[in-house]
Amino acid sequence: MKREVLNYLVRAFEARMQSERISELKFDFPDCWQEIIASEALIPRGAAQDRLIRVDYDDEDSDGYRQVYREKDEFVYYYNGRHVVSDDDMRMYAFRPDWFPRWLSTSLKLTEPTSLLDDRLWCLGELEGVTVLLARGLRQNLDEVLDAVESQALSSSLLISRNLPSTRRLELPPGCQLIELSDVLPTKGPVRVDYHHFLSYIDPVQARLEREGVLWDEVNGILRVVGHEPWVLKGAPGKCQLISELFNAGRRGNPKVLTQWLLEESSSSNLSQFFHKDRLWKHFIDYEAGAKGRCWLRAFVELPMFQKEKA
16 A cells, blocks of 8 residues: 555544545545555445536636536536546545554454444454554544543553644543554555554563563573564573573674584584574574684674664
């Protein structure tokens, strides 16, 4: 989906736009109006009642609309000549108020959304005990939306809104976090949700991981790298010791460590032997071949946050 298409559909949801005609979409979005229709966010509603069509006037003071007439089984308007308008151009489309909640819920890997307050508050699903909510027009409907959230008696909730209230002192219901839509759906770049950032609001450990990039829990033997599933090494003290050495080296800014030195107290001559059947190690560790080769945690070399620090 093009960025322009999604931005339009999000604005339409936020403004509670009721309907749109094909001629307007063609005028405002000449390069992507067909993709807007194909998104299924709009439902055909029949012919327009007012028989007006938007025209690109030379005179900027004009209102930009012309009356359309039915002549010889054709829709036409007159401006610098006679112009034929297709039947499709005069068709109206109604917006589906549930389209954006469904799209966002699917993108966040949640369940089917349900309406909690007509079309102003939606429940997108639950993750790790946190109920994810989407508010429309929060600034205009602040009290009603917050009352509706509080009435749900949720132990933990995440409320997403395109525009946050301007007031600094906002009393949210117990256990409720309020975030801006752009925190999980970036406004620039490819159209996709920032799922890892979204998880950071659900799980405090994930939040720390988003900030630091790499987390090593030596007690429980769990290595976490942003963008990857955790690598669990519990019950393998030798492997945990090696990861600790590599993690500490990475934190010091010199991530590459002589492999031979790390393996000197083991019976293994290389990392493949050392990790044996644990095939995950190559996802997290890179190395140089040879007796004087070094190894390192990939994250400290590949993640942009550490590259910036190095620069």
